[in-house]
Amino acid sequence: MVNCRISSDLKECALQLWDHRWELKDISEALGISGRSCYCWRQIFEEFSTPMKPPSPLIGRTRTITRALLMAVEDLFATDSDLFLDEVCTWLAVEYDIIVSTSSLSRNLKNAGLTCKIL
Incomplete structure (x- = not known):
């Protein structure tokens, strides 16, 4: 078997x-x-205490943009709503030492429900 x-x-x-x-x-x-x-x-x-192994908690890649960072980006947009995505990427690199592409940032903002219509 x-x-x-x-x-x-x-x-x-x-x-x-x-x-x-x-x-x-x-x-x-x-x-x-x-x-x-x-x-x-x-x-x-x-x-x-069971013959079956529990599932691994490590599934998929770790997220670069966490929920806390998304909240910080939301606060940033609340103070200055005219920012472009490349400016937000630069801000994340300077403030939080995180390098992220504009497409990844856009996808994460969209998944979090933070679209330009809502902001």
Whole structure:
């Protein structure tokens, strides 16, 4: 069973059989799994109290423009609404030491709901 998803029930069953003194060879034959998988599941179970690893919290790239920066840009537009995007990019570079392209800034402002019509 190479590269297939194994249910948590089957993993728990294998670990329980192993706890009841079954041989890994017998568990492997009965459930159609590898003996090495049992060792991995045991290690995961000891760490997380479940044979399934929790999903990784690190998904995707980290955001360059955070919500706090978007609020600062919104405050900047509140004081001077005639700014162009390249001027805001320069302001972010000087004030916050963040280099961002005008297209990225435009996309982030649009996703945050900060359009020129609203500002």
